[in-house]
Amino acid sequence: MPILGWHPAEDKPLMNAYTEHDDQLLVRLYLKKADQAAFRELLHRHQAKIYSYIYSMVGNADSANDVFQETFTKVITRMDETYDEQGKWIAWVMRIAHNATIDMLRKQKRFVDVTSRDEEDSDFYDRLPDIDAPSAQQHMELDEDKAMLMRHIRRLPAEQREVVMLRHYYDLSFKEIAELTGVSINTALGRMRYALINLRKYFEQDQLNEATSTER
């Protein structure tokens, strides 16, 4: 999968020394020795999947940036107290990101307005801020299919979208998804099934529209 935008490792060759370390060691270096490079490596390693998940759930760059910032502010300030070093650091971060995302979705639901409806219909990549704007080469890679796919994902009910994105970006098992979302494994599986059925309908609709426009 192409990765858009900035990568700290590309800009900071110093981090190469840390790429071999596992997350647990990097966390320990950061917490006990205040090693900033260790934290940068952790951020570099996981930021894309965290940001992608948040973005795919909230659907616009401003909200995604807010949730991302809130997530990492909590991560940084609470790591001393609430992170148990025995557990996986990324699982702990993902839980924080997920909760922050759900909070944002609730807020968005409370303040639904005409603008958000307009945004839903606009192009996925049009909503990226200038700083995110992919290069011309990347633009070529980002074909219409992917933009369309993202639009369809956005059309899914939030609980179905959540299961699909947790599986795709975080590669969670259904047991983990069920635990994170507070439902049974069967419910999580059912949501995934309905999400796939809905997406299939959307894809078929696309094909139908394409065929109709070709005939004209």
Next chain:
Amino acid sequence: MKQPLPNADDLTTRYALNDLDPAETEILRKEMHADADLLIEAECQRRTWERVTELPMLSAPPGLLEDTARLASTHRRFAPLRMVRFPMHMRWAAAAAVLVAAGWNLMPRASDSDAPASAAAGVEVGRFANPAPPQPWVDRRDVIRVGQPAALADSAGGLRPLNDSVGANGAGFPRRVQLAGSNSTP
């Protein structure tokens, strides 16, 4: 008539996501071989999921990442470094050791038993360590007092007759002297 697979929906979805173990895959394959609808359903879901996996990975804006890294740096600089966390049983053991040590220090020891209480409490120990030899003194009723009877002889040796006289008529008589603690009457 053949019974339909009870959890076919779940198995189909998990098959589409490549989440089945080999035994489950075998069961579903056999079922799909016998049921064309199930086969179509499973394949459709698999293809749909394949398209979902084409979703791109998006990177956070560089400014946001830089801000996050800066926040992490600032926070760690001002936060105390993480202390080693001891398990609860070790914390209890440490607390008990402190209490026992404190109790030991407060307990009077055999060597301290003769010392005055104030010395045990550490109050002006120097004053009592080498007490000055008893000196006779005169109290408010003009009685000479001597601290210890054994020192009476020394104290009496130091006495001298008083020359002053007391009397209303001027014909004085010597003031009576009484030695406190003496065995004999003067």
